[in-house]
Amino acid sequence: MEDISVTYDTTNDPVGSSQDDLIVNLEGFEGPLDLLLTLAKSQKVDLMKISILQLTEQYLEFIAKVRDKNLELAADYLVMAAWMAYLKSNLLIPREETGEELSAEEMAERLKFQLKKLEAIRLVSEKLMKLPKLGNDFFNRGMPEGIRLIRTPEYYLNLYDLLKSYADQRYRVAYSSMTIEKPPVFAMEDALIRLQRMIGDVPDWTRLEQFLPTEFSKGKSARSGVAGTLAAAMELVREGVLEVQQLVPFGPVFFKNKKDDSFLN
């Protein structure tokens, strides 16, 4: 306990440095709690004895400075600022305890405890990472000859790989099935076959729209139907079996069977 409570103010955080330095380092903070911890440590007392009122001032001042400089501030910093302002007003003007909500003092104590807990984790994580590490300070057998023990299956798999495999596979399938949904296209080849089959029965000028298959005659897919049919019509004109007529720009397009026409004439 002594160890934990004493060591925090001996850490080498930029505590002594000015707030301007901290503002520059905003990116380095892991969220508002991390920032609060750094500010709290500048009070140079046990975290359980820090002045929450002072800490609130420090935090709000810091946030104000950051906003003055028009730096981007993540939403959770502002949420914390609002909460701190609320806490501050409650600390200054004690209210009647409702019994349901936490008193300002309790909220303050809770915050202190949270900061102390985070600080403790920082300390032990440093201790943890200072332990000798496999592959760095001590080593496994470099050439294991291998033995089959009764419990060792020939194949192995760990839970991570199993979960990752499922997540990846599901993700892949979801995306591939999305790309399969291409917009329907009335291909020129299909239009040609259809037009050749139909054109023998239309000796008179007939609007292009009459030749569209039902699935390409309405809505967005009609565009593809018209384009495909027109392209096919051009091909039949080139072969000399079809005549095409458009009386005005952007007006309706008419088709007519050319063979029948020549017979009649």
Next chain:
Amino acid sequence: MNDKVNNNVMNFPSEHMENVRILEALLFAASEPLDAESLKARLPKGVNLNKLLNIVKAHYENRGVNLIKTGNKWSFKTAVDLSPMMKKEKIVQRKLSKAATETLAIIAYHQPVTRAEVEDIRGVHFSPGTLDLLMELNWVRPIGRKKVPGRPIIYGTTERFLEYFQLEQVSDLPGLEELKAAGLLESRLPPNLDIREPVEIDQSQIEPFGEDENIEDLIQSGHEAE
């Protein structure tokens, strides 16, 4: 006991002991046999390597591990007289293939499933042997027949599967939100992502195998109704 062992250690001339320890550690950790040059390069300057090697060799002479010279290289090997029992079942551990891992994952999350359903979910056909392997490993087993026309065999995971992955029950496998939170799924997900919350098998949906059915035969001959 400790006294005795410490005496053993003390049998080495003390000036050599530290170097002997380094030599042991180097030979133990090396991923290939080491020649005199490599060893010298890693030991303090001016050591008498031959003397050290002889000390180590002598120390391990009658132990379960010996210091062996092959060509001009040195390495530790398990003692020759013990090697038959090591070698007999010496095996190379292999990581389960991607296809088998995926199949296992799908069976675990979507169980109970038929073979056709797994193929449908995966979007590819089984390579022969994938299911066989999973069943051989005793991670997957046929649990009955689906109550639909054709009565296809349905598969699920085994107790052994739970034990191997140290899970209490199938529903302890993480679901969509948890996979996402754990970073196993990207945060932007396609809308049609189909991740199951794994559930325990509802036995009422399953028709148990008939007593006269030889499951082994059905599976091996591939005669399952699909």
Next chain:
Amino acid sequence: MNDKVNNNVMNFPSEHMENVRILEALLFAASEPLDAESLKARLPKGVNLNKLLNIVKAHYENRGVNLIKTGNKWSFKTAVDLSPMMKKEKIVQRKLSKAATETLAIIAYHQPVTRAEVEDIRGVHFSPGTLDLLMELNWVRPIGRKKVPGRPIIYGTTERFLEYFQLEQVSDLPGLEELKAAGLLESRLPPNLDIREPVEIDQSQIEPFGEDENIEDLIQSGHEAE
């Protein structure tokens, strides 16, 4: 020299010597730490494994290679004090980010713990990939679900984590006792804020997968039956 070494060997009670040799060979040849059951399976029936392990451990205590127990598994490792001499064998390791290190520490010291609890202590949401990385390193794994609404997954450390940091058990984590003594492992603020005696994890709040040892037993017995 040979006489001397043979004497060393003779220091072991002769009835143990052959079993000690087999044990050494097994542990040397294995590619990963071995548990008691695996070792017993390879030794003559009725041996006192603990006694043998203690003999081997004591014999290697001051040598370049030591017998180490991590979790409930045994393996040989090079002696930690030789670290400076082993520079050339060092594997270049990714340095863990601050977020990953803290997350690992929270899971290790507070286990079993949910994701929400980790986020609560750190005051920030998981950055994508943190848990992912720790699971990929096989230091952290889901160990069950908490008996609260939503049944969130709870995480804990693995045997690989213990092996990596050469810890025999989780309670050997540095600073753990101090954290406990300071009441900092409590998930909730003590109501009166008095520093309280450490409270053991309330097992009734957890749906356990079972103690590791029990699981090992299950695996063992399950496999032997095959």
